[in-house]
Amino acid sequence: MNKRDLMLSLLDSQSSPPYVPAAFFLHFPTAFHVGQAAVNKHLEYFHYTDMDFVKIQYEKPFPPIPSIRRPEDWVSMPRYGRDFFEEQLGVVDGIVKAAKREALIVVTLYSPFMSAGHTTSDQMLTDHLSQDPEHVRPGLEAITESLLFFARECIRLGVDGFYHSTQGGEAGRFPEKTVFEQYVKPYDLVIIEEINRECPFNILHVCDYLRDYDDFTPFLDYPGDIVNCPLKLGTRTISPREAADLFQRPYMGGMERKGILATGTPEQIRRAAETVLEQAPDQFVLAADCTVPNDTPWDNLKTAIETAHRRKIL
Numbered sequence: 001m002n003k004r005d006l007m008l009s010l011l012d013s014q015s016s017p018p019y020v021p022a023a024f025f026l027h028f029p030t031a032f033h034v035g036q037a038a039v040n041k042h043l044e045y046f047h048y049t050d051m052d053f054v055k056i057q058y059e060k061p062f063p064p065i066p067s068i069r070r071p072e073d074w075v076s077m078p079r080y081g082r083d084f085f086e087e088q089l090g091v092v093d094g095i096v097k098a099a100k101r102e103a104l105i106v107v108t109l110y111s112p113f114m115s116a117g118h119t120t121s122d123q124m125l126t127d128h129l130s131q132d133p134e135h136v137r138p139g140l141e142a143i144t145e146s147l148l149f150f151a152r153e154c155i156r157l158g159v160d161g162f163y164h165s166t167q168g169g170e171a172g173r174f175p176e177k178t179v180f181e182q183y184v185k186p187y188d189l190v191i192i193e194e195i196n197r198e199c200p201f202n203i204l205h206v207c208d209y210l211r212d213y214d215d216f217t218p219f220l221d222y223p224g225d226i227v228n229c230p231l232k233l234g235t236r237t238i239s240p241r242e243a244a245d246l247f248q249r250p251y252m253g254g255m256e257r258k259g260i261l262a263t264g265t266p267e268q269i270r271r272a273a274e275t276v277l278e279q280a281p282d283q284f285v286l287a288a289d290c291t292v293p294n295d296t297p298w299d300n301l302k303t304a305i306e307t308a309h310r311r312k313i314l
Contacts, residue, residue, distance in 0.1 A: 003052050003103040004160075007201060010250045010283050011225050020277060021052035022286035022308035023252070024261075024301040025163075027294050033059040034087040039094035046099065049302045050309070052285070053201075054099050055163055058108035060088045061118040062143070068120050071132035074139030077119065080146040082153075089153050096158045104160040104201050109151060111166040112143045112187040114207075119143075122210055130174055133183045144187045151195055161201035161225070164192055169218030170211035171234070180218055188222065196223040203228055203252060207290060216246060228252040230289040239279040250283035255304065257288040262296045266303045273307040 001009070001018060009015040032041035038059075046054050068074060082089075096105050110118075116139060117125045128136050151162065168184035195202055204224025206216060214234045227247040231238050231254070244251035254276035255261045260268045273286060280286070286308040292301070 004101075007053050007104050007285075010285070011201070013283070016282065020280070020284060020286055020308040020311045022305040023051040023053055023055065024049065024288055024296075024304065025055050025057065025291045026296055026301075027057055027059070027291060029294075034091060036094065038091045039098060042091075042095055043098055045298065046103070048298055049305055051301075051305055053104040053106055053160075054095060056092055056095055056105065056107045056159075057291075058088065058110065060085065061110070062115045062146075063119070065119050068124075068139070071128040071135035074128070074136045077116075077139035077142040079142050081149055084146070085150045085153065088150070089157065092154050092159060093157050100158060100160070105158070106161050106163050106201065106203060107154050107159050109147065109162040109164045109191070109195070111164065111168075111184075112140050112147060112191070113168045113184045114165060115143050115147065116140060117167075126173060129179050129183055130176075133179055137183065140183065140187050144190055147191055148194065151191060155195070155198050159199065161199040161203070162195050163203045163205055163228075164188075164195065164224065165205040165207050166219070166222070167207050167210070169206075169213065169216075170208070171214040173211060177218075185218065192223045201225055204247075205229070205290070208232075209290060220247060224249065226250045226252050226285065228287060228289070240276065240284060241279060241281045244281040244283070250285065251281060252285035252287045253289050254280065254284075254286055255288045257290050257292045261288060261300060261304060262293050264300065266299075269300055269303045270307050273304045274311075277308065277311050 006017045006021055009017045028041045032038050042056060092107055166188050169180050174180060202224050203226045204222050206219050206229035208230040227249055229243060231243060240251045240254045260272045
């Protein structure tokens with residue numbers, strides 16, 4: 001069973017991979033964001049750590065637009081096409097050609113809500129949606145069209161799926177839950193439903209980079225073959241098995257990105273990974289709750305991956 005078959009077997013409840021797969025992600029230095037240098041660095045990292053699929057980091061966030069200061073200004077949000085995404089698509093093309101035969105190729109895809117936050121700021125976007133969401137809607141529609149263009153081009157190039165990162169349903173984000181339901185979720189679903197139709201392997205990532213969650217109810221019905229989310233819910237911590245049960249699909253995660261994984265000794269990392277594996281469901285990928293710090297030693301991640309690979313599934 002090669003790595004492609006290994007990962008796809010997770011989606012078959014009647015099949016068991018021979019060992020627990022694992023994957024960790026980090027951003028590479030700026031010199032490796034575009035061109036052949038980016039292709040080579042992704043492949044170097046994939047082979048060095050022995051992770052079980054290739055995740056292409058997305059390094060072309062939507063640029064800030066200083067003229068968007070009020071909710072009414074979102075009508076001026078531009079639509080981005082090939083010229084904007086060309087360099088990132090070149091990286092996708094090179095990695096697909098180099099590695100698809102041995103592993104699944106998954107591309108990071110930020111949600112419309114997150115991309116709108118890149119365009120202004122997380123706080124400004126939250127304020128605008130709280131104050132006057134109807135005037136923000138044209139901007140979200142334009143962003144969704146841009147992201148659909150990028151996703152469709154990645155699919156055309158042969159990717160196997162996406163790591164779709166989303167936010168917006170955190171505790172206390174909006175005064176009314178209807179803001180998320182009417183102005184964040186619909187645009188997420190436009191993209192996620194399309195990639196789910198076209199690709200065999202998509203990961204739903206519920207991101208807690210800026211805020212925490214009391215529960216995951218807003219996201220439970222999102223499409224996605226595997227879910228990656230934090231295990232902290234309010235004041236309690238859930239297990240990987242509980243997360244899989246909540247979302248009714250395989251869970252990827254278990255290790256805190258800024259904890260022992262980033263700073264521990266090899267023995268500490270092995271013990272931490274083994275503790276997670278003891279609590280894991282049968283269909284599981286050992287990973288962090290999000291992208292690990294850029295300066296995390298690759299050997300730390302390799303140690304965690306080796307620990308997972310030694311865990312045989314009965």
